[in-house]
Amino acid sequence: MEEKPDFKPFVPADRVAPEFTVVSLLLGCLLAVLFGGANAYLGLRVGMTVSASIPAAVISMGIIRVLLRRDSILENNMVQTIGSAGESVAAGAIFTLPAMFMWMKEWGGSAPSLVEISMIALCGGVLGVLFMVPLRKALIVREHGVLPYPEGTACAEVLLAGEQGGSKAGTVFAGLGLAALYKFIADGLKLFPSEVHYEIGSYRGAGVGVDVLPALLGVGYICGPRIASYMMAGGVVSWLVLMPLIALFGGDVLLFPGLKPISKMASTDIWNSYIKYIGAGAVAAGGILSLVKSLPLIVRTFGQAVKGYGGEKGTGLRTDRDLPMGVIGALVLITIVFIWLFPPIPVTLLGAVCIAVFGFFFATVSSRLVGLVGSSNNPVSGMAIATLLFCTMLLKSTGSAGQGGMMGAIAIGSVICIIAAIAGDTSQDLK
Structure with missing residues (x-):
């Protein structure tokens, strides 16, 4: 049997502790809104976003451990997991959806509705998580020691510092304070340009x-x-x-x-x-090579997931429970059909198929790429550009052109961009 990596978890897999609680859910949702807005602004300004996992972990540690006096590192981790999801959805949306607003202003039409934007973000987020789950054992477990997942590792260190307290926790908050002071002087007082x-x-x-x-x-x-x-x-x-x-x-x-x-x-x-387009081509080419290289491992992982991971199904350990493959497949199918049939989302059947194919491809690329360079350096906009180049050719060849084809193409690109962002963020959180 294939040898497993030698993990030494801080929290034993058989230990039961508060994790998915009302407090972690509410606090995580609040941080998701906060960091989603902050990263949307940062991304629209400088063209990239920064992973919210670490600041979310710092704030979670301060509120849960210091203010609420709750003692569960798993609960802290759940807060940062939910909190960082807002940043990832924002990262996927801001690189694509603004095109709809600019086109509608040019065409004299109405801006995309809140329902349309929400459903695109929701579908992309759900598919990003579902596509990542079967890859967990291939990329997180089997590639342990090969893919460092820098933000996931750093976030774990932040939570451990809070657990251990003392000078380690002080260093975390000192860094947060210095960064806030610098930002206030540079952008608040305008003493020097940023x-x-x-x-x-x-x-x-x-x-x-x-x-x-x-x-x-x-x-x-x-x-x-x-x-x-x-x-x-x-x-x-x-x-x-x-x-x-x-x-x-x-x-x-x-x-x-x-x-x-x-x-x-x-x-x-x-x-x-x-x-930007040269970079998009480089991302697509690198993604294809990475996927080919990882394909045997991914296929083996899928096979193990279907069979119950080598006979280990039912161990009940907290760290070895995944959604069943049947449930994942059914949810993916339902989401793809919903994208096709839901009127506010301007995507045809061909577009929905493109989302399923390119979505899984770029979810795999993104999950592996963030393992090397981190979520903050994840080129989701490049993946969206590569998707748009392929999808627009397919749509035009089937007669989907003009304003309808353009809106459909950007909707496809938006969903896939969010899929890539969420898959990368989920990888860091699982690490």
């Missing part, structure tokens, strides 16, 4: 800049120098190599209708108009 950009005039198309945000500094610290260097290398190649090459050879060429000639573009315009 966003700096410089065009390199003699090196046309190139530019350098930085968002001086404590949230991004914390992400880099959590992910570590190796992962951060990957991100830095991608930025250097994009801004100092690819973009000057595009500016050099592009000249007055107009590659896409509606864009300015490349010779008249600033570096930020080149990044928005071209580099």
